[in-house]
Structure formats: C-alpha cells, structure tokens
Amino acid sequence: MAVTGQYLGMVLSIADLDSDNEAYFRFCAQGTLNLQRCKACKLMRYPPGPACPWCAGSTFDWTPVSGRGTVYSYTEVRHPVQLAFRAHVPYLALLVELDEQRACPTEHEAIRVMGNLATPDGALAPPELVRTAGIGSRVRVVFTPAGPDIAIPLWTLDETQPAGSIPWRYPEQSSWSTEISINPDGGTIGAKDKVKALR
Amino acid sequence: MQTTEHVVEGARHLRGRYAIVGVGETTYTRGAGMTTRALACWAIRNAIQDAGLAPHDVDGMLAYQLGDSTSSIFVAGDLGIRPDFFMDVYGGGSSTEALVGLAMGAIEAGMCSTVVIYRAMNGYSQSRIGGTGRVDTAISGDQLHERPYGWATPGQVFAPSFMRHMYEYGTRPEQVAMVRVAHSRHASNNPKALHRKRVTVEEVLASRTICTPLHLLDCCVETDNATAIVMTSIERARDLRHPPAVILGVVGRTCKPRPDMHYQHGPITTVAAKWAAPRLWSGSGLGPEDVDVTGSYDAFTFTTMLQLEDYGFCSKGEGGAYVSTGAIELGGRRPNNTSGGHLCEGYTHGVSMVVENVRQLRHDADDSCPIGADGRRAHTYDYREGGCRQVRSVNVTANLGWGTPAYGSALVMARIA
Numbered sequence: 265m266a267v268t269g270q271y272l273g274m275v276l277s278i279a280d281l282d283s284d285n286e287a288y289f290r291f292c293a294q295g296t297l298n299l300q301r302c303k304a305c306k307l308m309r310y311p312p313g314p315a316c317p318w319c320a321g322s323t324f325d326w327t328p329v330s331g332r333g334t335v336y337s338y339t340e341v342r343h344p345v346q347l348a349f350r351a352h353v354p355y356l357a358l359l360v361e362l363d364e365q366r367a368c369p370t371e372h373e374a375i376r377v378m379g380n381l382a383t384p385d386g387a388l389a390p391p392e393l394v395r396t397a398g399i400g401s402r403v404r405v406v407f408t409p410a411g412p413d414i415a416i417p418l419w420t421l422d423e424t425q426p427a428g429s430i431p432w433r434y435p436e437q438s439s440w441s442t443e444i445s446i447n448p449d450g451g452t453i454g455a456k457d458k459v460k461a462l463r
Numbered sequence: 464m465q466t467t468e469h470v471v472e473g474a475r476h477l478r479g480r481y482a483i484v485g486v487g488e489t490t491y492t493r494g495a496g497m498t499t500r501a502l503a504c505w506a507i508r509n510a511i512q513d514a515g516l517a518p519h520d521v522d523g524m525l526a527y528q529l530g531d532s533t534s535s536i537f538v539a540g541d542l543g544i545r546p547d548f549f550m551d552v553y554g555g556g557s558s559t560e561a562l563v564g565l566a567m568g569a570i571e572a573g574m575c576s577t578v579v580i581y582r583a584m585n586g587y588s589q590s591r592i593g594g595t596g597r598v599d600t601a602i603s604g605d606q607l608h609e610r611p612y613g614w615a616t617p618g619q620v621f622a623p624s625f626m627r628h629m630y631e632y633g634t635r636p637e638q639v640a641m642v643r644v645a646h647s648r649h650a651s652n653n654p655k656a657l658h659r660k661r662v663t664v665e666e667v668l669a670s671r672t673i674c675t676p677l678h679l680l681d682c683c684v685e686t687d688n689a690t691a692i693v694m695t696s697i698e699r700a701r702d703l704r705h706p707p708a709v710i711l712g713v714v715g716r717t718c719k720p721r722p723d724m725h726y727q728h729g730p731i732t733t734v735a736a737k738w739a740a741p742r743l744w745s746g747s748g749l750g751p752e753d754v755d756v757t758g759s760y761d762a763f764t765f766t767t768m769l770q771l772e773d774y775g776f777c778s779k780g781e782g783g784a785y786v787s788t789g790a791i792e793l794g795g796r797r798p799n800n801t802s803g804g805h806l807c808e809g810y811t812h813g814v815s816m817v818v819e820n821v822r823q824l825r826h827d828a829d830d831s832c833p834i835g836a837d838g839r840r841a842h843t844y845d846y847r848e849g850g851c852r853q854v855r856s857v858n859v860t861a862n863l864g865w866g867t868p869a870y871g872s873a874l875v876m877a878r879i880a
Contacts, residue, residue, distance in 0.1 A: 271611055275601040285607055310727070311608045317721060337630070337731065339622035341613055341674040345593055349613040357614045357674075359623045359726055372720075372729050380612050399630050416611050432630045434675040437668070 269411030272348040276410055284312035287326060292415040297331040297405050299375065300324040308365055310375050318369055329364050329375075331405035332422060336361040336376055340394060340434065352388045356381040358419055360403055382406055382418035389420075397421060398431030478748060481567045482700040482707030483876065485514025485693030486818040491657045491809030493587040495687035500533035503583035504541050506689035510579065511542075514693045515704035518542045521693065523575030524549040525566055527558035527812070531590035532583050548575040554716075555592070556760055557864035558582070559692075559813035560872035561715030566694045576695060582814045583689035591685055592810075593617060605723070617762060617867075618682055622674050624725070624868045625765040628732040629676060631780070634768075636676060638783035640667035642764035642799075643680050643806050645792045650803025652793075652830045652852035657684055658807045661848055667764075681764040683805035690814035692821070708821040711859075712747025712875040714739040716866060725869035735871040736773030736863065743774070743861075747875035751775040754875070755857040756823050757797055758816035760865035761804040767791075770863040770871065771799070793846040793854065801828065801852050813864045817874065820860035824878040828853040 267278040267286055278286045284300070288311075291298040299308040304321035308329070315322055337359045344350045362375045381389040381397050386408035389397075397403075402422035407415040487509025489495070489502050503526075511518060521544050524535040528551065535549040548569050552558065559580065566578040586592060593616035602610045614620060628634050644664055650656035662680060670679040700707035717739035720728040744750050751774060759767040759774075768782035776797065777785035785791070791799040802808045802819040809815065822828050827840060830852045835841040842853040857878070864872040 274611060276607060276611065277601040277603045278607070279603055282604060285604065289607070311605055311724065317727075336729075337623035337627040337726075339619060339626060339674045339676075340672075341619060343671065343673040344613065345595075345616050345619075346610065346613055352613070355613055357612050357619060357623070359731075373727065374729065376726050376729075378608055378612050378614055378726075399627070410611075434626065434629070435636060 267411065267413045269414035271408065271410040271416050272352070274346075274348045276414060278414070284314060288312040289414040291326065292407050292417050293409065293411075293413050295407055295415075296328050297417060298326045298328050301327040307369060308375060310377055329362060333360040333362040333377070333403055335359070335397060335399055335401040335403060335431065336374070337399055338397070354391060354394050355388055356394050356397055358397070358403065360419055377417070379417055379419045382408070382420050384420045386418055393421075398433040400429060401431040402426070475746070475748070477567055477571065478711050478746065479709055479879070480697055481570065481694060482697050482709045483563075483692050483694055483817070483821050484700045484703045484705065484707055485510040485516065486691070486821045487511070487513050488655070488690040488811075488815065488818060489688045491655060491686045491688045493657070493686060495585060495588065498533065499531070499583040499585055499589075499689070500537055500541065502585070502687070502689035503533055503538045503581055503691070506583065506691040507538060507542060507579055507581055510691035510693050513704070516577070516693065518544045521577050521579050522547045523566065523569055523578035525562045525578060525580045526551045527554045527562065527582055528584070529553065529555050529590070531585075538581070544579075546575070548578075555812045555866065556762060557716055557813065557866035557870060557872040559817055560713055560862055560864045560874040563694065563710065563817070563874055564713040564715045567710065567713070570694075570696060577699065578694045579691055580694065580814070581689060581691035582812050584811065585687040586810050587685040587687050618677050619674050621763065621766070621868060622677060624731045624734070624769070625676050625763070627730065628765070628769065631730065631732055632783065634783035636668055637664050638787035639676070639764045639768055640664045640678075640681065641787035642761065642767045642791070643667045645786070646761060646800050646804045646806045648846070648848075649793060649798070649801045649852055650807035651848045652846065652850050653803050653808055654831060655829070656803045656808040657686055658803070676765070677763060683762050683810050684807065686809035688809050688811055690811040690818055692814060692817060705825050705827070706878055708824045708876045709879045710874065711749065711877050712743050713873070714743045714746070715872045716870045717742065717872070718870045719868070722869040725867055731868065732769070733779075734769045734773050734868040735866075736770045736873070739871055739873055740774045743873045743875065749859060749875060754797060754859050754861045756801060756820060756854055756860045757791070757799045758804075758820050758860065758862040759799050760813060760816065760863060761800055761806045762865055764806070766865045767799060769868070770865060774861070774863055774873065793852055798854055801854065813862070817862050820862055820876060823854055823857045824860060824876060826853060826857070
C-alpha cells in the first residue's frame with residue numbers, strides 16, 4: 265500500500281512498488297535509522313535501492329545504524345526556490361558522513377546522507393543555530409513525523425562535540441582578500457604585478 | 464576491463480575525420496516571444512547557411528532537451544529536411560560534446576552524411592532550470608532524499624562540492640569570482656551577449672547570496688534561445704565555406720563512480736573530468752598544454768574552475784589561482800569562454816560554447832571589429848571594452864561540458880590548414 269505524507273506543506277508519496285524507500289521511511293517513522301546491508305558483501309548503502317553498488321548483490325538485510333556522523337560539506341541556502349522553504353531561510357543543507365563504514369570499501373567512499381540542520385526536537389534550525397554549524401560539526405539524527413508510516417530524518421548538533429573543535433564555515437566577508445596576483449601565463453602565482461582588484 | 468591501448472585505438476581511427484562546418488544561433492533574450500520550435504528553425508537555418516549548405520543537404524538531426532523543447536521531426540518538417548537519421552535525447556549540459564561523438568558514429572556507420580545538432584529552449588520565459596517554486600509537485604523515489612531538504616536546484620545540489628573545495632584547498636571566494644569577471648570582460652566584446660556590462664570582483668561578491676558559496680553573479684543567466692551546429696566528414700568539409708573545425712577527440716558523458724549520487728564517492732571536489740581526461744587526451748593525441756582556448760562550462764563560476772583542474776589545465780587544488788590570475792582572460796595564456804559563456808552571453812546547455820570555439824578557430828569571432836575590404840573582420844586584438852575578442856593565435860580548442868559533478872563531456876577541435 266502506498267505511503268503518503270506531508271512535510272512543510274510538501275506532499276511525499278512512496279509508490280506501491282518502491283519497497284526500498286517504503287521500508288526506509290517506515291523505520292524512520294519508528295524512530296530508527298536503518299540501512300540496507302548486502303547479504304553477499306556485507307556493505308551498507310544509501311540511498312535505498314534494489315542492488316548493491318559494491319557487488320551488484322540483490323539480497324540484503326535492514327540494519328540499524330547509530331545515527332551519528334560528521335558534517336562532510338554543506339550549503340547555507342538564503343534564496344529559497346521551493347515554496348515550502350520560503351519561511352525557513354536561511355537553512356543548512358548538510359551532507360553528513362555516518363560514523364559507520366567510513367573510508368570503506370575504498371578511502372574515497374563513505375555513507376553520506378543529506379539532511380537539514382534541525383533543533384533537537386526536529387524543527388529546522390533558527391538563524392542563530394545555522395551560524396554555528398559547518399564542516400566537521402558532529403551531528404546526530406532526529407526524526408520529524410510526516411505521516412503514520414513516514415518520518416523525515418534531520419540532523420541536530422551532537423551534545424558531545426570534541427573539545428576545542430571549530431567547524432569550517434564559509435569565509436566571512438571581513439576576511440576577503442583585497443589583493444589578487446596577476447599572472448596571465450597561468451603558471452604558479454608570482455609576486456609580480458600585484459594589483460588592487462578590490463577597493 | 465578496457466585498456467588504454469583500446470581507448471587510443473578507437474579514437475585514433477576517427478581522429479581528424481570529421482568537422483564542424485556550420486554554426487548558428489538566435490538572439491539571446493528574456494522573452495523570445497516565440498516557440499522553441501520557431502527558435503530551433505531560426506538557429507538551424509543560420510547554421511546551414513553559415514556552412515554554405517541548403518536544408519536538403521542535411522540528412523541527420525540530433526537534439527537534446529529536458530522535456531522542455533520541440534522534437535527534431537517537427538523542425539525537420541518545418542525546414543524541408545528529410546532525415547535519414549534523427550534522435551532526440553534527454554539531457555542538458557554535457558550533451559553537446561556527446562552528440563558530436565554520436566554524429567561521427569552515425570555518419571561512420573553510413574546512417575547519414577551531414578548532421579545538425581541543436582538545442583532550443585525558452586529557459587527564461589517557459590522552463591527554468593532551477594524551477595520557479597510556483598508549484599511543488601508530489602515528491603517520490605530518490606527525490607525523497609533531496610527535495611524535502613530544500614536541496615533541489617543545480618546550485619543547491621552542486622554547492623557542497625564547491626564548499627568542500629574551499630575547505631580542502633583554501634580556495635577563496637574572490638578567486639572564483641574572477642571567472643565571472645573574466646567572462647564579463649569577454650561578453651563586453653560580444654554584441655550578442657545578454658549581459659555585456661563588465662563587473663568587478665567586488666560586484667560579484669556583493670551580489671546577494673543564493674546558497675553558499677554562490678552569489679547571484681556566480682550563477683549563469685537564464686535566456687530564451689536556440690543554437691545549432693552542422694557536422695560532416697572532412698572530405699565534404701573541405702568543399703564548404705569556412706575552414707573546418709576539425710574534431711580530434713571527444714568524450715561523452717563520462718561518469719565518476721556512483722553517477723547517481725555524486726556525493727557518495729569522494730573527495731567530492733573531484734569531478735567526472737578526472738575520469739574523462741585520459742580518454743580525451745589519448746584520443747585527441749594532445750594534452751592540456753597544446754590547447755589555446757578552453758570552453759569550460761560555466762553553469763557556475765565553480766564548474767569552470769573544477770573542470771579546468773580535473774582536465775589538467777592546472778594542478779588539483781590550484782584552480783583558484785589559475786582562474787584568478789589572468790590566464791583565462793583574453794590576452795592571457797588560455798582564454799576561457801571568450802563569448803562570455805553561460806554566465807554572461809546566454810544559456811544554451813553548451814552548444815554556444817562550441818559555436819564560439821568554432822568561430823575562434825576560423826579566426827572569425829563576431830565582435831565589433833571593422834570589416835575589411837576583403838569582407839573579413841579585421842581583428843585588432845584590442846581587448847578593451849567594446850573591442851576585439853578574437854584570440855590572436857588559436858589552433859586548438861577544448862570544450863569541457865558539465866552535466867553534474869558526476870558526469871561530463873569534452874571535445875577537442877583544431878584548425879588544420
């Protein structure tokens with residue numbers, strides 16, 4: 265049976281045949297983050313799908329994960345396009361690297377999950393919270409209900425940030441450099457011909 | 464498993480055997496006031512005339528769209544073309560170069576002899592790439608993992624790759640802004656361009672933030688237009704009006720691992736170009752140092768920079784320095800998007816950048832330089848505002864088409880006397 269939900273006014277619809285997404289979001293509605301783990305090679309994958317990207321295996325088990333991770337990258341959206349977000353700018357779209365299966369099966373791979381920065385109770389983060397998160401922030405999953413069988417996983421700042429860690433944020437305007445080197449030959453930048461590119 | 468030898472062998476076979484012989488476009492406007500079908504007819508008519516051909520000389524058509532344009536068969540009917548071969552494919556950026564390769568294959572296979580490739584779009588007045596937000600349709604499938612997070616437009620979806628590049632390599636906002644500055648200088652010498660006003664780094668950074676790290680002026684324009692090119696074999700090309708832009712190498716929609724979800728394979732600052740580069744350079748028999756003009760797709764300032772890095776025009780991580788120190792400007796070592804590109808001239812999903820490089824190879828950039836007694840433009844190489852945009856010495860060009868961080872296409876062309 266198709267699963268439907270509503271979130272920030274958006275209509276969410278999981279088709280009858282989309283058993284992978286249906287299961288994923290049902291687990292979310294129950295308050296746990298679960299991923300498919302391939303029965304053949306034992307690797308987990310995201311987003312949910314019918315085959316294993318590592319070995320093409322078709323069989324899998326749903327496996328709970330800790331729901332903790334680190335912000336790998338993000339964007340702070342200030343110009344909303346979708347109607348649903350017009351009342352919520354600025355908001356952070358986060359790319360979260362889960363603690364499980366990092367640098368696996370190769371050093372270039374990890375399970376990276378999209379989501380927004382939220383308050384601990386699952387509301388989109390207000391501007392003062394948006395300003396505190398960046399690359400390197402520790403986050404944990406929270407769920408916002410969107411219907412009886414579907415909840416949206418979001419991310420809130422983990423209360424146990426490592427001491428002294430400062431997340432990387434897009435540079436503040438005050439830090440922008442006022443000088444640019446000119447080197448039309450395109451080699452390494454030389455000190456010659458410094459010009460004022462900014463006033 | 465395919466070997467390097469296999470790659471070289473396949474490409475070498477067709478290297479120099481095909482050429483672009485005609486280019487054409489409509490105006491670049493916001494509000495064309497006509498259908499994509501009418502725009503396509505306009506651009507294709509210009510391209511066929513430019514080649515010195517008549518519609519009945521064309522027997523192949525290739526087009527691409529995102530469900531937002533007309534089909535080849537209608538345009539063929541309108542223009543009196545009877546195709547022996549046509550195909551309309553789904554796609555936006557990076558389609559152009561891929562279709563050039565497919566056109567070579569179609570001709571080589573004997574399916575047709577002369578092919579028109581076009582893209583027609585009312586990208587401002589009808590179908591805007593990032594959407595308008597006026598309608599939120601039901602969200603399903605893979606979109607469930609993106610749109611509910613307000614992660615939907617190309618800018619939003621690519622932005623984490625751009626941000627991570629700044630984080631990993633110390634790339635600065637003011638460096639990347641120089642892509643827009645350079646392209647605006649080029650556009651100021653392109654009478655066709657939508658935005659001909661030169662901008663400064665300060666103006667780029669002062670324009671409103673769309674989503675970090677993208678300011679409004681880091682993003683391409685939206686326009687209504689069509690663009691077209693005509694391709695044929697080198698034998699036929701030699702009999703036509705202009706010096707042929709000879710195709711040396713092409714790669715089409717080469718993917719990085721996990722092309723469905725580009726951010727699953729990292730570092731996400733490495734884009735498809737890294738995987739496309741070996742095939743491009745081995746196929747064309749050249750390397751980045753041999754290229755005089757680039758056309759690195761500028762959906763955003765960052766896309767230009769990332770591709771220049773991963774095709775090897777500078778070291779990985781040094782794209783910020785490469786694009787900000789004059790090398791990509793007219794008068795520099797290797798100008799990029801001399802038309803002003805998608806940031807300034809107009810948005811055509813890549814065809815226009817191939818059109819520009821064909822004109823550069825012909826030594827016939829359509830700037831404001833005076834027409835001489837021989838009927839040809841007398842280029843001044845004075846690149847000040849309103850002046851020349853012809854590169855003084857150009858024998859090899861490279862177009863670097865961008866689809867997403869996960870897939871891209873490229874095309875190396877040469878002027879062979």
